[in-house]
Amino acid sequence: MTGSRPDGTRPVPSRVHPERRRRHTLYFLEHAARQRPVHLDTDIDMTRIEAHRAGARATGLRYSVVTYLLHATGRVLHRHPEANAALVPARLFGLRGPRTVRFAEVTAKLALDRTVGGERTVLSALLPALESAGLDDIQQRVDRYRGPGTEELPEFRGVRLLGRLPVPLGRLAFAAALRDPRRRPEIFGTVAVSSLGHRPVDGFHSSGGTAVTLNAGRVADRPVVRDGQLAVAPVMRLGLTFDHRVIDGATAADVLGDLKDALEGFDDGAEEDGTQLLARGAGSDLRP
Structure with a gap:
């Protein structure tokens, strides 16, 4: 007996879909599977x-x-160089034991x-030197990557190539690019940042292949306690996933606590505009 429906019609046959546009993501996931991720999160009062x-x-x-998250991340990780780092592959450190490389930027x-060739996929944009970048500079870079035709930018030529190469060659090319840990910043960055705040997502966790991955949910009005009184404030859930091979809890x-201080104590350096610096210690140098 065939697998026909009760009305006698046959089901539409399944179609195997080649994942050319997402091959770079699949190669990345093979690499990220080596991580030992641990997840933390906190709520950020986004009032300021x-x-x-x-x-x-x-x-x-x-x-x-x-x-704002990128602005704070650059300054906080610059103060925590042990978290702005990558593990040296075991085949390189040999008998000398595990080592990490710490990045200056x-x-x-x-x-x-993004949508590439009619298919939805993830592209990863690199934003270097965040430790000294101002809000305007960061926003301009973000806008460039979020504008039309992002997939055709020269920065994503490697991604386009991986989609065209046969899978065995693509996997080898991806692994070869990561062989030297000192080149990680120009390929993987030193910290991964992802946001799903445009949808009703309160919190999530992902591993971005870096020692620290930051995951931002939506900003929503929530009850908070201030000076013993209940109030309503815009709150964002911030997740932090860390690779336990590189840093400890x-x-x-x-890092997460300093990010919370930096974001909640945001100061743009102006006077009398409602964003003057709070006396929160870690946020004292967070100016654009």
Whole structure:
């Protein structure tokens, strides 16, 4: 007996779909499977950042939430070089034991949801030297990668090539690019940043192939307690995934705590605009 439906019609046959546009993602996942991820998260009171965004919009400027996160990430990881690092592959350290390479600059790998050739896929944009970049500079770079025709930018030539190569050659090319850990910043970045805040996602965790991956959910009004009183504030859930091979939990918790201080104590350096610096210690040097 055939697998016909009750009405006598045959089901539409399944179609095998070649994943050419996502091959780079699949090669990456094979690499990321070697990580030992541990997940942390915290809530960020976004009151000061939302006030700054509103003030900027009134003057014709637009800053995305991820821009503030990138701004804080550059400065915080610069103060935690042990988390701005990568593990040296075992075949290289041999009998000398595990080693890590620490990077002088903070380079974020920003995940982008794009449509390439009619298919939805993820592209990763690199934003170097975040430790000294200002909000305007970061926003301009983010806008460039979120604009039309992103997939045709020269930065993504390697991704396009991986989609055209036969799978065995593509896998070898991907592995060869990562062989020297000192080249990681120009391929993988030194910290991964991803956001699903444009959808009703409160929190999530992913491993971006770096020692630290940051995951931002949506900003939503939630109850908070201030000076013993219940209030409503815009809150964002921030997830941090760390590779336990590179850093330990205490260091990761310090990074997450400093990010919370930096974002909640945001200061743009201006006076009398509602974003003056809070006395929160870790955020004291966070100026664009």
